[in-house]
Amino acid sequence: MQDPRIRIATAAILSISAFISLQGAAFAFFWWLGFTPAVQLVKKIRLVFPLLLTIAFFSLVLELFGGNGLSYFIRMTVIILIGIWLYKEQKPGEFLSISVWLFGDRFGFELGLVSEMGMQSLSLISADFKRIRLAEKIKGMRWGVRSLIPTGMILVHGTLARAQDSAELLAIRGYRSGGTLCPEFLTKPMDVVAGLFAVCVFFTAVIPVSEFFILYR
C-alpha cells in the first residue's frame, strides 16, 4: 500500500475491528491474507513467534481464571499481524509527512520529527540487539535471564548517546522548533479498494451478523 495516510487509517480501523469482536477479528484476518504479502511478513519478522507465545500465555491464564482466553488470543493475534504489516510497510519520512499534513508546519513538524527519530531508534536497537547476541555467542555466553541486564544497559546507553548526538546536531544546525515541509502522497487505486474493504470489516465487527440477514427472517 503506497499511501501512508490510508495505510495508517486502515491499520487503525482493522485493529479496532479485531479488538471489539471475534467476528471483526476473523474478517480483519481475511483482509490481512488478501491485501498483504502475509507469508513473507511472517517469515521476515521472527518476532511474531515470541509475541504470539506471550499472548498465548496470557490467554491461557485468562482461560484458567474464567475469562474468554481463546477469543482474546485470536483477537490479539490478528492485531499483531496487522501491526507487523504496518511496521514493515513504513518508509522513512512518512510519519513526518503525515504529521505535517494533519497538524501543520509547527506542531505537526515537531510531532513528525519525534516519531521519525523514534522509528529510527527502533531499527537501530534491533540491529544492536542482533550484534550483542553475536558478541555474547563469541564470548561463549548463553543467552538467558543473566544477559538481560547488560544487554538492556548497552541498548539504553546506546540509544541515549545517539539521542544526545541527534539533539546536538539539531542545535548546531540552528533548529529551534517547527519546520517547512510540503508532503506528497502517491495514492494507487488498490489503496482505496483496500481501505474501503477495511471499512466494511469495521461494519461487520460493530453490526451483529443477524442484522445482515434480516431480510431472510
Place this chain on the structure above:
Amino acid sequence: MKISLNRAYAVRDHWSLLASGTFNQGVHLVSGDVGSGKSTLALMMAELFPLSSGRIEKAEITSCMLSLQFPELHLTGRSVAEECTSWGISADDIVVATGLTGRKDASPFSLSRGELKRLHLACIFAKDYDLLLLDEPFSSLDCQEKTKLCTTIEQKSRGITVIFTHEQNILPRVSRIWEILDGKLIDCGRPPDAFLHWCHVPPSVKRLTALGLRPDNISMEDLQEAACRIQG
C-alpha cells in the same frame, strides 16, 4: 593450520558475497570500501553467518575469536574488572596495559570509545587464538595506539590473524593481501607483488611505487625504508 573458503556464498537483502581462497598462518589483510562486506566475511569465517552455498573448512584450528567493530557491543561486565573477567583473564595486567589504572571499578560505559576499544583489544590479545578475526581494529584509535596495535599484531608468533579494515595509513606488516570488489573476495597475493593489482592500495604505497621506490610491505617501517632508499 588453515581456513579454506570454497565458493562460500552469503546473501543479504539486496547484496551478496562470494568468497574463495585459503588463509594460512600469518597476518592477512582484507580491504574494501565501507559496506563492501568485510564484516559479513568476518562473521562467515567465524561461522556466525549462514552460508547460502559453498563451504568453509578449518584445519587444525581449535580456537577462534572475532573482534567486532564496536567494542561496546561486547560488554557484559558492570565494571572494567568484571569485563576483563568475562573474557577469562585477570584485570590487573589489563588495566595497567591499557592505562586504566585506578579505574578497575569504573563502569565500562564511563570510558570513551577509544579507551573501550583499547580495553577490548587488550582482552582479545591476552589469549592466544588459532584464528583471530579483527573487524576494523583501528577504528576509534589514535595514531599512537594504531602503531602499538600494529606491533602487537606483528608480534603474534603463531596462528592466523585476519584484519578486515579500510584503514589506509597505519598498517602492520602482512603476509597476504585480499580485497572485496563487487561482491567478490579477491586474492591480491603477497606483498610487494600484490601492490600491482591491489585496487585499495594505500596512497603512500602507490606514490612510492610510482617513484620507483616500491616498499617491501605496508608497515610504517617498510614505507620509511623505501622512502629513505637511495636511488641509482
